[in-house]
Amino acid sequence: MCPVSGQESYEELITYLTRTCPLSPGEAAKVVADVLGYFAEPADRYVRRRHRELKDRGLTNELAFEQIAAELRERRFAAPELSLRQLRRIVYG
Secondary structure, three states, X not given: OOOOOOOOXXXXXHHHHHHHOOOOHHHHHHHHHHHHHHHHOOHHHHHHHHHHHHHHOOOXXXXXXXXXXXXXXXXXXXXXXXXHHHHHHHHHO
């Protein structure tokens, strides 16, 4: 199977998708990569992108920021990269 975005291959997920959906292995790998990319977008980049999209649709800043704030409560974001020291501080304070 195809590796996804240089990360682990997600072969089990790709196999599952090809078994349960009318997708080829290549198409399933593309879907997995797209979904991972979607959820890997950092919050600041998401805010800028959504603001631009909402402004292009004619929303005022007030309405755009209200909508973005509501969306942020429902969205998952990639964790920031943490050093070993930062990880230790999380655990031990």
